[in-house]
Amino acid sequence: MARGVIGETFAKRLVVFHLPLLFFILFALFPFYVMFVTSIKSTHETYNRQVNPYVPVACAATVVEQVHSFRFNGAAVVENCFYHWRTLLRDTLFIRWLKNTLFVAVVSTFISLFAGITAAYALARLNFRGADTFGVLIFITYLVPPTLLFIPLSDVIGDLPFLHGNLLNSPWALIVAYPTFQVPFCTWLLTGYFRTIPKELEEAAMIDGATRIQAMYQVILPLALPGVLSAGMFAFTLAANEFLYALIFIYDAPNKTVPVGVVSELIKGDVFYWGELMAGALLGSVPVALIYSFFVEHYVAGMTGAVKG
Amino acid sequence: MADKASNKRGITRRDFVKMAGITAGMAAVGTGMEGILVSHQAPVYAQERSLHFLLWKNFSPPADVEILRQGEEWGKLSKVKVKIEQINANDIPARAAAAIESRQGPDIIQFFHNWQNQYADSLVDVSDICTALESKYGGYIDYAKAHAMLNGRFNAVPHTVVPNIFVVRASYMKAAGTASWPKTWEELRREGKKWKAKGHPIGQTVGHTFGDAVDFTYPYFWSFGAAERDEKGGVVIASKQALEALKFFKALWDDAMDPAGTGWDDSSNNRAFLSGAITATNNAPSIYLTASNQVILDEKGAPLVNDILHVPNPAGPAGVFHYHYSQQLSIPKYSKNVEPAKEFIRWLMDEEQFRKYLRRAQAYHGAALKAYLKDAMWDMFPALKPYRDHLLEGRHVGWKGSADASAARVVQNYFLIDMLANLATGKMTPEESLKWGEAQLKSIYGG
């Protein structure tokens, strides 16, 4: 932040800063704009090749008319603007899918973080026999493609006893499956992270009488929190976005996650319910977006602080 | 789970998994996940019987309403809970593959084309149901039977047939000065050139998608006298006729067809047709039904349905050929509910239910059983009658050989379709594409 900002002319700022940033924002948000507009257009407008695709005509007309006449008519707005949103929320199991997604993503992330933290600490700090081998093994695990895994994995998961049958068709199937790609990532990220924390800190704690586990728990973990947070966030994102396992392992509509639910319930044969699909896409990213908007600053700032400290 | 084939490896795998279960139980305690993964075999409670039926999201939505209703009705009659799961047709093969390979999943799976022949060994013999139906309803249409039967044994019960002929915008044709639907591919190319010049070409997918791409490609080759294999099963694609078909396709594509077709899926041509982008496309009745059910209007504000014609495929040097993909129901051997599943299928195929299903689908499907060719349904949807009239003209995939597992693999790997796509995208010359295609077919069929 200290770089070359002082003394920059406005024109230069515009060219090296504002315009590129604007470009990036447009680049990132353009598809979201298309999604939003499509979600508030009537199907008829969506399929009309002549009208301007950027403007939701019927919806805009309703809003303009109401603003103009100072008469708010909520029903008309819903009918002309949020028809697809209403369908999505009222006629599909979207809220259920959202809950399932959050449940699966949160639980699998916590499991993965637990496994990742312990493994990473062992690999980063404890010089024991086989540590290196295991470290390499974790890297290699990362290379195993899900397209290869899902048949044998469905075999394993199908044989795990659970309640009255097996895990298939339950969100727990995904909670078991997702750590396969989350754990390697968490371990990998955290191993690097733990190494950046000076050994002296926990050695000091241990000289003061703490056991190693206490030192890890009370000294290292708080310092590693930004790393844990970022590992957790990415693990969460990976889980919330996953498609293939969710498609194969879950049969019942009420048990599906957002990506699979939206795709399999809103593409009916050859009819794409574009409005509902887009509304679902936007709404489906809200929970993750909230988590990010809350944690990103912590993540960025925290990482800086930890490395300096 | 009791079939012998799986037992051999089941031992090691099962022990392995049990071990995983026990360790998981320990881990569960350690991580505070008590009771998540039960470490011993859960007691088998007397549970309600249930039947899990996997099928596609129908291109004719009312058909889904009816099949769900029928599932519920039979469930009440037989005290079995019927769970109907519907997914996109393009996702069925993966779901089926995972189910067959891990030996758990749906009790009934709907397959298209002859997909299920790939897993014939893992499917229950349903010949008893089929022969009974055959004798009662005048036999199956040839290709539907060829798709459901392998080595003299039905591994699936033929259900419906989705017919595919050309759907045409009459006014576009007329506006370009074409008096009537072209009788031959040559004529189609000549007339289509005019349509394309007017901005409404012929639209057809040669992309990687389950339905339309196959429906167009296979009969196209056949009409030129080309076939994948001969009666004995040898690969004979490298023929003068096939080369002729490819050369002509290149010309047809460039002159008369919408270049966008290389990137289309099964739904794209419906959209293009309904929005007035194309004059003609080979399709099932879904375009007509959407235009009719949603009362789509044309440019002049008149109902679009009035402007739609249904016409047969043009003739090639070897005559007129069609391909109508069949849909059939299989019961995997892993199912613990083989008898209820059979019972349910029998009930579904009973005239009373099946007729309702066909009609609720608004004549979107034909039946695999010949008796329904004379069904009064066709008079209820007169505009769709041409679909019935050409229903018998289809062939099976793999023709002139058998529709075996290899033929299904050729379909599933889009080899014939890619032979056309190679030309449409300009990636290869007809000669190169033929050579490419022959090598691919031989990799499947052997030889």
Next chain:
Amino acid sequence: MAVLERPNVLGYLLLTPAAFIIFFFVAYPFVWGVWMSLTNKQIGMPWSQVQFTGLKNYADLVTKDGIFWTTVWNSFIYTGIATVIKWVLGIWLALLLNRMIRFQRFVRAAVLLPWIIPTVLSTIAFLWIFDPDFSVLNWTFRHFCSWMGWECARGPLWLGDPILALASVTFVNIWRGTPFYAISFLAGLQTISPELYEAAAIDGASSWQRFWHVTLPGIKPITVVVLVFSIIVTFSDFQIVYVLTRGGPANSTHLFATYAYQVAMVGSRLGLGAAVSLFMFPVLAVVIVFQLVYLRREQA
């Protein structure tokens, strides 16, 4: 409790949860996959008929298969181009975000959105954006043309042309992946001590020299982590191609994962499909070895 102080005991204990997951849910299926690739196994084939065929599947792919080499080529192009562009854009965006003061929260959240939204769903939006007849892009293109008074066709066939189709799927990957690079680099940038920049400024270094000699080395550790992660994920990418093209037109967009899926899941040749998947392995192993070597050197 003293026994827990011994690295050999505590180490293994702490590794147990991760080892358990990896052993049962990755290693076993993986070994299974390797075994499959050495047999003629097909979906539903009884085990009594499964034969060990050695490296036949691999040899067939390399010598006979008409799609395999296209797939290899596509995967390298896809990964190479996407990675380089994501890297450049990511650093650029990180530098911009780093000097952001006003609306910081909003802008950071906005540029992160592509990474957050479920891939399948954003890709479906792109399916619509790339539609030949209804494409927003082509509408804009046509209207821009007629506004300029040019004669214009309908616009590019984003998913219909072999080269454009590969470019389009690559674009979606870049769109989705850039925020991940940017936010990681941003974290990296903030670890660089401002004194280094001040010292460089005192030495009279130009802003380009400062970027080259201070910024890039400063974010090197995070760069290695991000690149390795990204290359692995991009190389084995599945969803974008699966939704947009399924490998078409004429196999121009097949990647390892989608082709393996087509061969094994759709076409039921499990052994061959496993072999396709496993061809990824040596390539990605090179990436991992590169990273391990780098880490060792840093530690030394």
